[in-house]
Amino acid sequence: MRNHLLAFTATGTFALLLAACSSNPGTTLNHAHxxxxxxxxxxxxxxxxxxxxxxxxxxxxxxxxxxFEQFNDHKTTNAVEPYAGSPADPLQSEIKSTExxxxxxxxxxxxxxxxxxxxxxxxxEYAVNLxxxxxxxxxxxxxxxxxxxxxxxxxxxxxxxxxxxxxxxxGNTLSALGVLADDGEENACISAENVTQDPSQVKTGTxxxxxxxx
Amino acid sequence: xxxxxILVPLTVLALxxxxxxxxxxxxxxxxxxxxxxxxxxxxTSADITDVFIFPSPSNPNNVVLAMDVSPxxxxxxxxxxxxxxxxxxxxxxxxxxTSPEDQVxxxxxxxxxxxxxxxxxxxxxxxxxxxxxxFIAPAGSFQYNIATQLxxxxxxxxxxxxxxxxxxxxxxxxxxxxxxxxxxxxQTDPGPETGGPLYNGDSVGAPGAFAPAYDKSANxxxxxxxxxxxxxxxxxxxALGNYACSNNPATNTLAQIGGGFNVLSFxxxxxxxxxxxxxxxxxxxxxxxxxxxTGS
Numbered sequence: 001m002r003n004h005l006l007a008f009t010a011t012g013t014f015a016l017l018l019a020a021c022s023s024n025p026g027t028t029l030n031h032a033h034x035x036x037x038x039x040x041x042x043x044x045x046x047x048x049x050x051x052x053x054x055x056x057x058x059x060x061x062x063x064x065x066x067x068f069e070q071f072n073d074h075k076t077t078n079a080v081e082p083y084a085g086s087p088a089d090p091l092q093s094e095i096k097s098t099e100x101x102x103x104x105x106x107x108x109x110x111x112x113x114x115x116x117x118x119x120x121x122x123x124x125e126y127a128v129n130l131x132x133x134x135x136x137x138x139x140x141x142x143x144x145x146x147x148x149x150x151x152x153x154x155x156x157x158x159x160x161x162x163x164x165x166x167x168x169x170x171g172n173t174l175s176a177l178g179v180l181a182d183d184g185e186e187n188a189c190i191s192a193e194n195v196t197q198d199p200s201q202v203k204t205g206t207x208x209x210x211x212x213x214x
Numbered sequence: 215x216x217x218x219x220i221l222v223p224l225t226v227l228a229l230x231x232x233x234x235x236x237x238x239x240x241x242x243x244x245x246x247x248x249x250x251x252x253x254x255x256x257x258t259s260a261d262i263t264d265v266f267i268f269p270s271p272s273n274p275n276n277v278v279l280a281m282d283v284s285p286x287x288x289x290x291x292x293x294x295x296x297x298x299x300x301x302x303x304x305x306x307x308x309x310x311x312t313s314p315e316d317q318v319x320x321x322x323x324x325x326x327x328x329x330x331x332x333x334x335x336x337x338x339x340x341x342x343x344x345x346x347x348x349f350i351a352p353a354g355s356f357q358y359n360i361a362t363q364l365x366x367x368x369x370x371x372x373x374x375x376x377x378x379x380x381x382x383x384x385x386x387x388x389x390x391x392x393x394x395x396x397x398x399x400x401q402t403d404p405g406p407e408t409g410g411p412l413y414n415g416d417s418v419g420a421p422g423a424f425a426p427a428y429d430k431s432a433n434x435x436x437x438x439x440x441x442x443x444x445x446x447x448x449x450x451x452x453a454l455g456n457y458a459c460s461n462n463p464a465t466n467t468l469a470q471i472g473g474g475f476n477v478l479s480f481x482x483x484x485x486x487x488x489x490x491x492x493x494x495x496x497x498x499x500x501x502x503x504x505x506x507x508t509g510s
Binding site for chain 1: 250251252260261262263265266267269272274277278280282289290292293301302308312313314322324331344345346347348349352354355356357360362363364365369371374375376377378380381385386398401402403437438439440441442446448449451452457459460464465466468469470473474475476479483486489490496497498499500501503505506507510
């Protein structure tokens with residue numbers, strides 16, 4: 001995936017981008033064909049609980065909270081909307097403050113990696129273009145104009161999301177894309193993790209697509 | 215993706231003696247075990263580890279949404295873990311703009327053990343915007359661990375799957391050890407973060423808390439992942455200094471330790487039109503939440 005990012009050269013584009021059915025199997029609904037073969041639903045639904053449920057966990061983009069946010073702030077972020085912003089959601093400010101420790105803004109070069117990443121990664125939500133017909137998801141695909149593999153965005157179970165993130169945070173991905181000048185602060189030791197998905201983890205072609213348990 | 219909670223006996227089975235010797239706690243990563251409270255709940259299914267959204271591999275008109283919960287289920291024990299009936303899981307969707315949500319897909323669970331019944335609610339407009347939510351109209355119900363076709367055309371599944379996330383967890387902890395919940399004694403214990411937001415693995419708090427190959431106490435100024443060719447250097451311009459990267463073998467923690475780990479997964483495949491009809495944009499923003507009826 002990072003190779004795709006490195007191949008992306010549309011400088012201005014990146015910045016701009018930041019800114020069935022029926023009850024019967026085998027029938028067509030809303031132009032979607034659902035193949036036969038699965039059991040059908042329970043004849044009745046349990047009684048719907050009437051109470052209010054309070055949010056205690058939130059997740060969208062992988063590795064963002066984990067890399068940027070102090071552990072004890074996760075509980076706060078988990079209990080707010082992903083678009084709440086500072087100060088309700090400490091994640092927004094910590095994306096920049098943490099990155100600034102490693103790659104402080106460079107006035108001479110005009111670089112501010114922390115602010116750029118904050119603009120890309122917050123709000124902490126997946127962007128998905130459902131009209132894309134590539135048939136392939138790609139983490140950050142919408143934000144990069146398809147540089148990570150497609151313009152569908154979202155996230156495929158096989159996406160190397162860790163290396164994509166590490167390359168942007170600690171490596172030269174953003175400068176290679178032409179988004180920012182190279183600040184010379186790249187750290188090769190933490191800009192990739194050298195791990196690949198095991199065959200036992202790979203997505204299958206049959207619903208529910210996620211691999212069978214170990 | 216920080217791996218959260220798992221019972222100590224299971225950790226012994228799964229992570230192996232080495233981890234237990236060094237931590238005395240289960241380990242976490244990614245968004246696995248990302249708070250002390252989530253990591254120590256009696257039932258770990260409120261802990262969301264990963265969220266996926268991808269085109270259906272079998273039907274170009276459909277889209278698949280998947281949410282993994284309950285991190286670090288040991289090999290062979292996937293079908294021994296179940297969902298917490300006090301929790302509501304949601305995919306929240308905003309069309310066009312990044313906020314607020316204008317559509318939700320919810321899951322709730324009744325019963326215990328392998329006879330659990332899972333109900334999908336929606337897709338539909340949420341009753342409430344924000345973090346306090348109630349269930350909307352049900353779409354249909356299905357059994358734990360059985361892929362099912364609902365009457366509204368959705369294919370649904372809720373049960374154990376192999377964790378697809380790949381990551382060298384312990385190498386990550388070597389330079390962001392604060393993210394290891396086991397280095398905190400409570401939700402409010404700052405743990406190693408008192409040493410700073412970086413390099414806080416074992417310089418403060420819990421020296422030697424990691425496996426020997428990653429023990430930063432021996433070289434605290436050299437954060438690194440593994441698997442680099444001998445002679446690879448951090449880089450002369452690095453603010454952290456120029457030093458040798460580790461050429462220790464990299465580890466896919468979730469697949470290579472203890473025979474691999476599992477999660478519980480909610481998977482729903484629906485026609486894309488269910489997410490676009492009635493809305494002005496096919497560009498959506500998506501996130502997942504777990505809500506508790508007890509508020510904790």
